[in-house]
Amino acid sequence: MRNDNTVTSASTALLTDQYELTMISAALRDKTAERQCCFEVFARRLPEGRRYGVVAGTQRAIDAIADFRFGPAELDVVSGILDPDTLAWLADYRFTGSIDGYREGELYFPGSPILTVRGTFAEAVVLETLILSVLNHDSAIAGAAARMVSAAGGRPIIEMGSRRTHEFAAVAASRAAYLAGLSSTSNLEAAREYGIPTAGTSAHAFTLLHTTADGPDEKAAFAAQIDALGVSTTLLVDTYDITQGVRNAIEVAGPGLGGVxxxxxxxxVLARQVRHQLDDLGAHGTKIVVSGDLDEYAIAALRAEPVDTYGVGTSLVTGSGAPTSGMVYKLVEVDGIPVTKRAAHKETPGGAKAAVRTRRSTGTIVEEIIYPADSAAPDTNGLSATPLQIPLMRDGEPVADIPSLADAREHLAQALVSLPWEGLGLSHGEPAIPTRYVMSQGNTR
Amino acid sequence: MRNDNTVTSASTALLTDQYELTMISAALRDKTAERQCCFEVFARRLPEGRRYGVVAGTQRAIDAIADFRFGPAELDVVSGILDPDTLAWLADYRFTGSIDGYREGELYFPGSPILTVRGTFAEAVVLETLILSVLNHDSAIAGAAARMVSAAGGRPIIEMGSRRTHEFAAVAASRAAYLAGLSSTSNLEAAREYGIPTAGTSAHAFTLLHTTADGPDEKAAFAAQIDALGVSTTLLVDTYDITQGVRNAIEVAGPGLGGVxxxxxxxxVLARQVRHQLDDLGAHGTKIVVSGDLDEYAIAALRAEPVDTYGVGTSLVTGSGAPTSGMVYKLVEVDGIPVTKRAAHKETPGGAKAAVRTRRSTGTIVEEIIYPADSAAPDTNGLSATPLQIPLMRDGEPVADIPSLADAREHLAQALVSLPWEGLGLSHGEPAIPTRYVMSQGNTR
Incomplete structure (x- = not known):
């Protein structure tokens, strides 16, 4: 029962739900396992009040699919619940189908076919849990982060929320936040895995450490930090009295101090006071970094203040009230036949879908049109239309030109500019553009 | 920039914030790195309206600390931001201090000293991010899960939320949920790592798969599942029409069907209808499993209905509105001198602390008393008092008898019984018992 914390095998095959495997067992027995299927990932709705969603995690999902293999260790875990035929099938498993989807950094809206997975039932159904885990988490973080970036109006934001979320979720959160436009992260594993720039100041503990029998000695703490990191460092000035802290900081560092x-x-209020004080001390170039339970609303509320950089933590890694994206993975087509659940009020149109987004000549987007994947592109009322899905995997292999994290970051920055003006508002409201279904019989739903 | 999804090295050393390492660099230069320090983990408050918190993740944190080592791969990542002396220090790093804390499965309240880490400044500060990531996540899940278990009033709950959270957070969430009393999980990695019982039914996709040119064939899907898994399986009956689905299920499986x-x-409403229908069909032993956006309130609202088992997902893995616990890791003592931050309104008493919880002869707990760790136990007004911290690590090694996951599960079940009656209520309110500080000078704060 020891927790290794790190899974030493590279396999992702057990990061899934048991029922994916027992469904395969049943499908192998009645020969439906090999039927050609199409599964779609979409969100029925955006998080409450949000105007847009941000697709994130695509690259991570594709990498995780490549590592979805059952070796002896994985088979041993499931040997008690599966028959020998199923175990043999799993031992040979590799995904051989195709995946198309919205590029990372693309906006999405209710119903957007974010990912389309084609393959046999068995090879495609087994990826449900893993794909959803990655996309639901990463998109939730990116969606919140994008709003914070908008609220910051060009000022940089440092991601420093690792301590408020699961230790590996923290790494993915750093990645999603960077994708959404944050400037750097405190997380070192995110630096290693994704090359994200890192940043850091110091903790109150470091100042408190410099307490002696004679009492606190903030200046000693500041001097030590500057000795190690240079005057371009950022000193934490609110351990005791902020005004004295700023005075101590400039006294020790001189007016060339990088930041407080x-x-x-x-x-x-404090930012204004500190700015005045710094200017009075001649430290005109010393930047002010603020942190402490900031979310997109608090960031926006500080736009008129002399803040240079924001540090965000809890609200970033918890999706600012929407810690998951509610994306689902639904079977929509079997051997070319559209299928759909009919109970209650969860219906969405069956059949594989494609999507375009129309835009005015100004670049502002107008609507998203979802239509059958095997139909011609729909009428766009004379507006130009951008297809939203790109190839991601073919014959089980990632395509060569999947957009990089840097590409995704740039794409999102451009996509946000294309929103109608109310789409960037922080207030609760409807999705920024409507989704229109143009289904097989030409019906508009 | 490839994401391995699984960290192939067993090291946890980069699951941390950059500033932990730059603080060490500064402390090594001014010789404060070796000062003896005491850090405490506590939460200033419970999630909004909650009556108690549940400590979870302790064992995972201890395991992660044991794996906190800087090998060549980790040092390479930080070599650009640290000086040679710090890199050499990190290369030799292993934690050699001591840790005491609340046992896993213990209740906690505002201010409870959940974990006390003693060691040199450098060796203890560097664990901050990792310890908080684990405890903040796992305790958030366990706190929500415990309320769901109370609401279910003895009926079993299956954890099936993996797809709604990060793929590795899902594994830890399964563990925390099981600790809190859920009966099983859908997550196979949780089965491997922690031996948690697994469960699963099937997805709508499996029923939809059995569509032909002649239309849906729910009975074929049910027959296949029963052929593979036996009549004790649980059939998903709401893909099309529920009444017909139940009829099909019993027609195919017979009245001995395990569940729907x-x-x-x-x-x-549906549970009542289905129970009547099952009974009319002679399927008196067929159980009813309900799922679909259930949280503790929805679970409670179904207590009068003929539900046998609940399946929970989203609300479980997102902490039901409180996805993190807000625990902090604070330096409270340096070379025996109590220290505390004084800015703004975040003050908590300095100095290493111990805690007891008093209880009436009936077993009902009355208050938590926090007092200086080096003082005699406080006056308990004649009530019996249980010390709350136990040894977890000594000289950098885990102690031999750390409670197991099963122990933690049993401990929490007992602890919940000890709450005053209003403590188990789902409604928002104050912590179930007050926290009283009896600090060094005999002051009650």
């Missing part, structure tokens, strides 16, 4: 950080209190 | 699952609609 304020982590508590009324940040707007 | 309803995943959508008005679950209470």
């Amino acid at each position: 950080r304020i982590d508590s209190g009324e940040l707007g | 699952r309803i995943d959508s609609g008005e679950l209470g």
Whole structure:
């Protein structure tokens, strides 16, 4: 029962739900396992009040699919619940189908066919849990992060939320946040895995450490930090009295100090006071970093204040009220036959779908049109239309030119500019553009 | 920039914030790195309206600390931001201090000293991010799960939320949920790592798969599942029409069918209808499993209905509105001198602390008393008192008798019984018992 914390095998095959495997067992017995299927990932709705969603995690999902293999260790775990035929099938498993989807950094809206997985029932159904875990998490973080970036109006934001989420979710959260436009992360594993720029200041503990029998010695802490990291560092000035802290900081570092950080209190009032004080001390270039329970609303509320950089934590890694994206993975087509669940009020149109987004000549997007994948592109009312899906995997292999994390970051920045003006508002409302279904019989739903 | 999804090295050393390492660099230069320090993990408050918190993740944190080592791969990542002396120090790093804490499965309240880490500044500060990531995540899940278990009033709950959270957070969430009393999980990696019992039914996709040119064939899907898994399986009956689905299920399986699952609609109404129908069909032993966006309130609302088992997903893995626990890791003592931050309104008493919880002769707990770790136990007003911290690590090694996951599960079940009656209520309110500080000078704070 020891937890290794790191899974030493590279296999992702057990990061899934048991029922995916027992469904394969049943399908192998009645020969439906090999039927050609199409599964779609989509979200029925956006998080409450949000105007847009951001697709994130695509590259991680594709990598995880490549590592979805059952070796002896994985088979041993499931040997008690599966028959020998199923175990043999799993031992040979590799995904051989195709995947198309929205590129990372693309906006999505309710019903958008974010990912389309084609293959046999068995090879495609087994990826459900893993694909959803990655996309639901990463898109939730990116969606919140994009709003924070908009709220910051060009000022940089440092991601520093690792301690508020699962230790590996933290790494993916750093990646999603960077994709959405944050400037750097505190997380070192994110630096290793994704090359994201890192940043950091210091903790109150470092200042408190410099307490002696004679009492606190903030200046000693500041001097030590500057000795190690240079005057371009950022000193944390709110451990004791902020005004004295700023005075101590400039006294020790001189007016060339890189920055001061304020982590508590009324940040707007304090930022103004500290800016005045720094200017009075001749430290005109010393930047002010604020942190402490900031979300997109708090960031926006500080736009008129002399803040240079924001540090965000909890609200970023928890999706600012929407910690998951609610994406589902639904079977929509079997051997070319559209299928759909009919119970209650969860119906969505069956059949594999494609999507385009129309835009005015100004570049502003107008609507998303979802139509049968095997039909011609729909009428766009004379507007130009961008196809939204790109190839991601063919014959079980990732395509050569999947957009990189940097591409995704750039794509999202451009996509946000294309929103109608109310789409960037932080207030709760409807999706920024409507989704229109143009289904097989020409019906508009 | 490839994401391995699984960290092939067993090291946890980069699952941390950059500033932990730059603080060490600064402390090594001014010789404060070796000062003896005490850090405490605590939560300033419970999630909004919650009556108690549940400590979870302790064992995972201890395992992660044991794997916190800087090998060549880890040092390479940080070599650009650290000086040679710090890199050499990290290369030799292993934690050599001591850790005491609340046992896993223990209740906690605002201010409870959940974990106390003693060691040099450098060796203890560097564990901050990793310890908080684990405890903040796992305790958030366990706290939500415990409320669901109470709401279910003895009926079993299956954890099936993996797809709604990061793929590795899902494994830890399964563990925390099981600790809190859920009966099983859908997550296979949780079965491997922690020996948690697994469960599963099937997805709508499996029923939809059995569509032919002649239309849907729900009975074929049910027959296949029963052929593979036996009549004790649970059939998902709400893909098309629930009444017909139940009829089909019993027609195919006979009245000995293990269970039916309803995943959508008005679950209470449907459960009653389905129970009547099953009984009319002679399937008196067939159980009803309900799922679909259940949280503790929805579970409670179904208590009067003929539901046998609940399946929970999204709300479980997202902490039901509180996806993190807000625990912090604070330096409270340096070379025996109590230290505390003084800015704004974040003050908590300095100095290493111990805690007891008093209880009436009936077993009902009365208050938590926090007092200086080096003082005698406080006056308990004649009530019996249980010390809350136990040894977890000594000289950098885990102690031999750390409670197991099964122990933690049993401990929590007992602890919940000890709450005052209003403590188990789902409604928002104050912590179930007050926290009282009895600090060094005999002051009550």
